[in-house]
Amino acid sequence: MPERIPREFFARPTLTVARELLGARLVHQEADGTRVAGIIVETEAYVGEEDQGCHARAGRTPRTEVMYGPPGHAYVYFTYGMHWLFNVVTEQEGFPAAVLVRALVPTEGLERMAARRGKQPRKTWTNGPAKLCQALGIDGRYHGADICAPQASLFLEFAHVFPAESVTTAPRVGLNTVPEPWKSIPWRFIADPRRLPQTNSR
DNA sequence: AGCACGATTAACT
DNA sequence: GTTAATCGTGCTC
Numbered sequence: 685m686p687e688r689i690p691r692e693f694f695a696r697p698t699l700t701v702a703r704e705l706l707g708a709r710l711v712h713q714e715a716d717g718t719r720v721a722g723i724i725v726e727t728e729a730y731v732g733e734e735d736q737g738c739h740a741r742a743g744r745t746p747r748t749e750v751m752y753g754p755p756g757h758a759y760v761y762f763t764y765g766m767h768w769l770f771n772v773v774t775e776q777e778g779f780p781a782a783v784l785v786r787a788l789v790p791t792e793g794l795e796r797m798a799a800r801r802g803k804q805p806r807k808t809w810t811n812g813p814a815k816l817c818q819a820l821g822i823d824g825r826y827h828g829a830d831i832c833a834p835q836a837s838l839f840l841e842f843a844h845v846f847p848a849e850s851v852t853t854a855p856r857v858g859l860n861t862v863p864e865p866w867k868s869i870p871w872r873f874i875a876d877p878r879r880l881p882q883t884n885s886r
Numbered sequence: 887a888g889c890a891c892g893a894t895t896a897a898c899t
Numbered sequence: 900g901t902t903a904a905t906c907g908t909g910c911t912c
Contacts, residue, residue: 728893737893739893739908742910747907747909761893762906763893763907764892764894764906765904766895769894804896808896812895813894814894857894858894859893
């Protein structure tokens with residue numbers, strides 16, 4: 685039985701959580717019991733009101749309220765008129781921060797993913813933050829959900845640990861109009877999926 | 887009340 | 900490399 689990641693894991697510095705979430709398994713247990721899941725291979729950290737790339741730069745608003753709440757909750761928001769993005773709230777309650785999950789390697793519920801991602805090739809099912817939400821069936825219903833609750837249907841499990849040499853960092857994506865140093869600071873974490881144990885992919 | 891813009895993607899050229 | 904699709908949010912008037 686895989687071990688679910690406890691809340692204390694998320695109640696730490698956001699950069700640490702973002703790095704250590706690489707290799708974790710994101711699981712959506714659907715209403716019929718089907719597990720749709722994948723191993724996280726890319727994340728980004730968004731840290732506090734000072735971070736001009738973080739939504740909380742505007743302060744506490746209805747949209748960002750969840751980021752100010754306790755760690756281990758889902759911050760799910762809608763953008764570009766059609767895409768959902770999934771984040772996990774980090775740090776202590778009262779400090780607004782979160783980790784955006786940007787990419788997964790699919791491992792379970794492949795037929796569900798195929799059904800949701802349509803005719804797209806498998807390689808592109810979960811290689812983007814909005815794509816993985818679509819593939820796993822994550823949308824605004826999960827905004828604010830406690831992913832550490834025992835009965836949670838959306839949660840994280842410890843699965844794999846990537847060695848340091850398989851992890852690289854880079855500036856965060858899509859912050860074109862954000863001022864420096866936030867625009868270039870390397871708070872994006874990328875794991876080499878080739879370092880993952882072989883899956884039954886084809 | 888109105889508006890510019892975005893933590894994106896897919897389909898173009 | 901460029902662009903349309905599409906709408907909630909936060910800011911301005």
